[in-house]
Amino acid sequence: MSRPLLTINSNEWLPTRAHPERWLYSQVPGCELRHYEAGLWASTVIKGESQKEALRQGFSKLFHYIQGENETETKIEMTVPVTCRVQPGTTEYKVSFFVPTKHQNSPPEPTDPDVFIEERKGATIFVRSFGGFASAEKFSKEAKALADTLQKEGQSFHSDFYYTAGYNSPFRLFNRHNEVWYFKKEEIEGLWMAKNFLGKIGKLLV
16 A cells, blocks of 8 residues: 655755655654654664763764675665664663665674664654754753653653654754654554554655
């Protein structure tokens, strides 16, 4: 079944880079509810550092991977968003790049032992967006605002971790876009039950 494309002004911020397929299912007050398709991501875990430093180190490792530090010395295009998994109260962060569609079936193996390819299952995610330059403190503030909204609305979500998502180069000064994500709790954890959403407005974000 073909799904109609969604065209909204808020998509003007999206860079013209490869990104994971995602579907907008509904607008919850103060956020969006999206479904992200299953896919491969290149990731690295940084421990014992501040969130800012972990993101810097993680980005550097992953950037070297896509610049050819892999078994086939293949250069891979940059994608968005750059995500960072945050577990409040810990100093362990997972930084990730989406693997472009071209390489989803067989991504080059990293040569850095700290970089690995992981498969993320399809997931339903609550997303809160905001602009400007995002610091760790700003991400934390926005994540709290999102959690407060979801609790007020009676939504069920995993509250022990959240993801930050960045879309812009540090050299971009205006029209910046950032997000925080909380994962919706499903009736069957880790599975995307498409039948639960048949008949709803499933539209591909581009």
